[in-house]
Amino acid sequence: MLTLRQIEVIRAIMVTGTVGSAARLLNVSSPGISRVMKHAESVLGMRLFSRRNGRYTPTPEAKDIFAQINGVYDKVEDLQYVIKRLAQGADSALKIGSVPSIANVMVPRAIAGVRRRFPNLLIDVDVLKIEEAIDYLLLGKGEVVAMSYHYEHPMLAFEPLAKGRLRCIVPEQHPLATRSTISAREIARHPLIGIDPNDPYGRVMTAIFARHALDYTVSIRARFGSTVCALVTNGLGIAIVDEFTVAGDNWPRMHTLTIEEDTTFQTYVALRKDATLSSYCEHFISVLRTEMEQLAAGPDRRPGGSTRPRVRSRN
Numbered sequence: 001m002l003t004l005r006q007i008e009v010i011r012a013i014m015v016t017g018t019v020g021s022a023a024r025l026l027n028v029s030s031p032g033i034s035r036v037m038k039h040a041e042s043v044l045g046m047r048l049f050s051r052r053n054g055r056y057t058p059t060p061e062a063k064d065i066f067a068q069i070n071g072v073y074d075k076v077e078d079l080q081y082v083i084k085r086l087a088q089g090a091d092s093a094l095k096i097g098s099v100p101s102i103a104n105v106m107v108p109r110a111i112a113g114v115r116r117r118f119p120n121l122l123i124d125v126d127v128l129k130i131e132e133a134i135d136y137l138l139l140g141k142g143e144v145v146a147m148s149y150h151y152e153h154p155m156l157a158f159e160p161l162a163k164g165r166l167r168c169i170v171p172e173q174h175p176l177a178t179r180s181t182i183s184a185r186e187i188a189r190h191p192l193i194g195i196d197p198n199d200p201y202g203r204v205m206t207a208i209f210a211r212h213a214l215d216y217t218v219s220i221r222a223r224f225g226s227t228v229c230a231l232v233t234n235g236l237g238i239a240i241v242d243e244f245t246v247a248g249d250n251w252p253r254m255h256t257l258t259i260e261e262d263t264t265f266q267t268y269v270a271l272r273k274d275a276t277l278s279s280y281c282e283h284f285i286s287v288l289r290t291e292m293e294q295l296a297a298g299p300d301r302r303p304g305g306s307t308r309p310r311v312r313s314r315n
Helices: 004-016 019-026 030-044 060-088 106-117 130-138 200-211 225-233 279-297
Strands: 049-052 055-058 093-098 122-127 144-147 156-164 166-171 218-220 238-242 254-259 265-272
Touching: 004 019, 004 030, 004 055, 004 060, 019 030, 055 060, 093 106, 093 130, 093 279, 106 122, 106 279, 130 144, 130 156, 130 265, 144 156, 144 279, 156 279, 166 200, 166 225, 200 238, 200 265, 225 238, 225 254, 265 279
Parallel strands: 093 122, 093 144
Antiparallel strands: 049 055, 144 265, 156 265, 166 238, 166 254
C-alpha cells in the first residue's frame, strides 16, 4: 500500500516531469525523491515512469494508478482546506453568555483576543441576568456563562474565573472626588445608589456594613452597574460597583475610590457538567480569565480615581 508521502512524490514527478523539479516543488533533495519513487515502484511491483530525454513520463500500465492518485490528492487538499477554515473559525460559532458586570468591558476585550486567533468565527454574545443563566445553559443556547457568583446545581459546574474588588464611585464635583481611598464608615454617611443585599456584589458590601454595625441609606435602587454609573455621573449620589464595570474608563465625569476594607469577590464561568467545550470557547475562557486577572493584579488607581490605560497583551 502506498503512503501519503509516496503519493505526494509520485504526483509531483507526474506534474513537473523531472525529479529535480519535483524536489523543488516539495522543497526536498533530488536523491530523496528518487529513493521514495523507487520504493513505491518496489511496493507496487511495476514501473511508474519511463525516462526519455531527461523527462519522466507515466508508463501505460500506471495510468489508472495516476488517475486514482489524483483523486486521493484532491481529497487531501480538500481536507487541508477544511482544517484551515476550522482553524480560522469559518462555518463555526461561539455562543457565550455573561452577567452585565463582566459583559460591559471584560467580555469585549476577551472577544477581541478570540477574533485575532479565529478571524472568521461567528460570535454570539448574550447579556443575561443571573437567574437567566440556568435556562441558557440547560437549553443549549450557549456553551458558558461568565458569572458573578456560584451556587449548587445538579447539572451545572462552576470554574473559578478571576477575583475582583469593589470600588466606590462619586460624581466628579463631589467633595469625595479629591480622595483616592475611602472607608466603609465614610461611605455609610452618604445616601447610596444601587446597593442590593441580594446581589452578589451587594452582599459583600452589606456584610462589611453589618460587621461594623453601620447603618446606610439607599436613595435610588438600580440593578445593573452601567445604570448605577450613569446615575452617579449625573450627580445623583455615590455608589459601590465592581472594578470590572469601571475598567473601561467609560464614565469621564466619575471619580473612583479604593475601599479600605477587603471587598474581594470571586467570579466564575458556568457550564453544563456534561458539556465538552469547543476549542473556541476554551480560548475565550482563557483570554477572559487573563484579562480579568491582569486588571485585578495591576497597579491601583492613581490619585484622581480613574484607571490608567493599560497596554494589553496580544493573545
